[in-house]
Amino acid sequence: MIIELVNTGTELLLGDVINTNAAWIGQRLAALGLQVARQTIVPDGAAIREAIAEAAARADVLLITGGLGPTNDDMTRESAAELLGLPLELNAEVVGHLEEFFRKRSRVLTETNKKQAMVLRGAEVMPNPFGTAPGMYIPAACGEGKGLHCAMFLLPGPPRELKPMVENQVEPRLRLLKPDLAGRTTLYLKVTGMGESDIVDRIEKSLEAMPGLDLGYCLGRGDVDVRLSGSSEIVEEAAALVRERIGDFVVSEDRRLVEEVVVDQLKKGAQLVATAESCTGGELASRLTNVSGASNVFGHGFITYANEAKSQHLGVDPALIAQHGAVSQEVAQAMADGALRVSGADYALSCTGIAGPTGGTVEKPVGTVFIGLASRGESTEVRKLFFPGTRDRFKMLTTQAALEMLRRRLAGLPLP
């Protein structure tokens, strides 16, 4: 089954908007064991027709995003109708949806907007609860008069409208078009603390030997999703192998990020964590508080960017800083211990390092970081790590490593 994707929109070609839809659709199809054979962006206007005609001649299934709006530039609907030689007809149900949508917003439905209720003869309407333009599914048979045999999905461009429509309307239809997808399942094992090439070395040879398994790697920020697709038996067998080989590094099997896992772990134990950050400047706490419900497990965070702040708020001895430097095992430990004591939390994480681009020395180059983990009744652990590169990468990898230290502690796993 050859699938092509056409994204329409001048804003995508100008770089005003990044085409995240293409990657997202690619991931959704990969989970079904399908792959987009070609993706094209064309500007609003007449170029849409040309791109649709070319793609429809090559593909079995064509997904088209955007160009369903009310203006003259929005030509997806008209282009498909012309290509397939089918009329557009006003759909009463869609008119009703539009009237309701506008009434709720105290606006009047204009004739221009009514254009969005025009539906190709023979197409199935895919409702759009989050916007005005409905989607359309045009079965392959509709193109027979023109010698085409390509099923088309016309989809809205805005991600919040597109995503639910793909999940709820497109994917079930793809499963019907290709019945051997029915028994197919996909599992993502999120791995952190290991580079992609290390993961490949540890698992790929054995997994490649499993017939019918589709294996992929999806790079995240500080983690890698190992994608296993195939029959549920083969996926389970492959997952068991991954767990056996690198299970300690698997954060979640449902794409949850390490901060989500940590918040859940703490919630289950009714425990609290505090943070004491120097080089990460609040990013560690920000990641924890990205998780809804973080307020149940996190109450106090300190950003002690200046040395005197470390002493004033966390009780770090100025002599310790003078002797070892602010970026040191000793100060990381004292920061974590201080945050634990001052906050009354059960766990405290600390980070002190050199984010760069300046401030590095020969012994402590840019990228050097110490991460501390204190907890009630256990001795404080400090890890020294090295994340050279950009400031953004440094903060991301340092906070990832800190959260992973806590995840391992809460799961009773040793550090790698």
Next chain:
Amino acid sequence: MIIELVNTGTELLLGDVINTNAAWIGQRLAALGLQVARQTIVPDGAAIREAIAEAAARADVLLITGGLGPTNDDMTRESAAELLGLPLELNAEVVGHLEEFFRKRSRVLTETNKKQAMVLRGAEVMPNPFGTAPGMYIPAACGEGKGLHCAMFLLPGPPRELKPMVENQVEPRLRLLKPDLAGRTTLYLKVTGMGESDIVDRIEKSLEAMPGLDLGYCLGRGDVDVRLSGSSEIVEEAAALVRERIGDFVVSEDRRLVEEVVVDQLKKGAQLVATAESCTGGELASRLTNVSGASNVFGHGFITYANEAKSQHLGVDPALIAQHGAVSQEVAQAMADGALRVSGADYALSCTGIAGPTGGTVEKPVGTVFIGLASRGESTEVRKLFFPGTRDRFKMLTTQAALEMLRRRLAGLPLP
């Protein structure tokens, strides 16, 4: 001048990597007054040849990213050679670069890697200081034997290799190909605190009347870059109009983010800022500390997620919280005042609000936020704002508004 872009790479179609290169190239070309007419992604392998042939038949200039690696899947070089009927020749200079690159990394240059030193006859080598694969510029004349007249740029896929090559090697050549670009300039005015449609309402009519001006809007996180391209006279005239109409909302004219502007403002005045965050959970401090040199202006940050943390670290009276609630004008003011006092900084920003998805009430629905700004010798200001939507959007817009409050204060501008 018709320009097309072909991005190669199966990882892009699977969604394992988001195609940020396409948007970035679109922005760079837009700054030159050029627009990509069509962008295509094809997988590694034979599909590259087909896509290049089709695009070369339509375009005057073709940019191709990826497929220059050493493996059999990397077929960009070979596809272009075959299409144009030109031989690939080992380039001694590139071999030298590769040998040097491998020697530095204590690796031996293999025959497989030497493939990367094969250069099309007639092509200009574009050096790649950040990787092994050099780029190639193939002038349009090279295709004459095959009836093609399309200049091609073969470029590496990894952004850190691609970007400097586009800036230093591709853009100067595009300027030579289209001499009327020579006098052309582009200015970005970064606007915050106004939605895109408000900006359009205030400036677009007048700017549209200026002949030769190319106007665009590039959406950022919490801001909009108004792009003005054309002759330097017309761009200056347009910029003057934008400054006159909405100058107070213009954060920078060089794409600097509001946090970068604020850190610069504070540095110039040798002043310090402190932060006291509840709902933003460290994101405000994290944005400030994303700026290199933030340590000169930021020393203390507090994340007082729990009510007792607000009292313990910032001295907020528990009775005040009990009376008005943690999300209130009074508590935002007390948090900012407390942070100013405890840190000894010149300015202090505070945020307290309801990030959601839970915790909202009828009087204070999810999205409600109070932002405080305290400073020495001036009365503390509090703004009440409303940012419903996702947690991520709430944190982003709240921190943007807080930084903008401080920017305005430091610039002597009133709040809007």
